[in-house]
């Protein structure tokens with residue numbers, strides 16, 4: 001305001017000067033008025049810029065608040081919670097999938113997915129047995145992880161974008177590359193998915209399986225009725241009772257289910273693969289260090305296989321002349337420390353659980369009823385997809 005007044009005075013003085021000097025006073029005043037209105041419009045622009053800046057500042061402050069909330073979440077210390085408790089709470093399959101997640105007659109739990117819980121317990125607590133299993137159905141597995149009831153989930157769970165984003169999870173790695181298949185009766189004469197036209201298909205609720213079935217059959221123009229169950233063993237047992245023409249799930253699940261059929265020889269798995277199902281362990285968003293721990297512990301089993309380190313030779317390998325092995329096992333460097341673990345975390349995993357091949361063979365290999373060929377689940381050096389980034 002004061003500046004405007006001074007400016008006005010100066011301009012008036014300037015106008016008087018012009019008149020006194022005999023210039024064209026009318027023109028000079030008009031020019032000055034134009035200058036004043038120009039300045040006024042510049043002032044208005046400046047005011048609106050200031051208002052804009054203020055609004056942006058408010059936005060920035062509310063973003064900072066949200067970031068603060070995020071930081072609070074990120075500081076959730078799952079490692080400390082697991083260490084304080086001395087036990088890892090791990091979500092596993094419901095327990096009806098021999099080879100992947102099974103409750104044995106004596107009540108003990110076995111399976112490939114469960115063994116990846118044990119891998120993490122060996123790394124974090126130095127004791128593969130320090131696991132409390134939480135069997136989960138297809139629909140309850142996600143709320144159980146979201147709510148914090150478990151520290152991680154290792155349960156035939158497919159890595160998808162919506163689970164990784166909207167549901168708020170991080171998948172650490174793929175431990176088993178799978179695809180969806182279909183089982184039918186051998187005497188049904190059905191040789192491909194088209195043969196199920198007009199038929200019924202048993203399927204588990206809350207799975208990628210349910211959605212893939214709808215997508216694939218719609219695309220192929222196959223009319224069918226889905227019979228959906230929440231109870232984990234119901235799709236298989238209902239199909240086995242002859243109440244569905246087909247049973248669909250991940251092919252690993254079909255192979256696992258086959259041995260539980262009243263007469264396995266009565267069933268065939270169709271050759272078609274209906275989807276990609278990369279299965280692996282996952283954790284909640286918001287704790288990057290815990291994510292790193294579960295990820296690198298899982299990868300340790302693959303890297304050890306690649307480097308030829310097994311539960312049988314790991315002690316000998318502590319004296320290896322291969323720097324990669326010495327780093328991985330923590331003889332040299334401090335890779336474990338950067339995770340908040342002991343440097344021997346990967347040694348503990350291999351000593352107690354073995355490398356990927358050992359875990360695979362124990363649960364699914366040639367000496368098991370499943371005899372599942374490694375296929376794409378071989379190391380990248382053997383034409384498969386398993387590839388650990390370096391332990392460097």
Ligand SMILES: N[C@@H](CCC(=O)N[C@@H](CS)C(=O)NCC(=O)O)C(=O)O
Pocket residue numbers: 092093094095096097101136137138155156157158204206207208209232233249250252253254277279
């Ligand atoms: N990979 C799929 C399906 C996983 C799934 O639920 N599998 C079924 C059939 S293999 C199951 O419940 N397994 C039995 C169990 O929990 O023990 C997904 O992530 O949605």
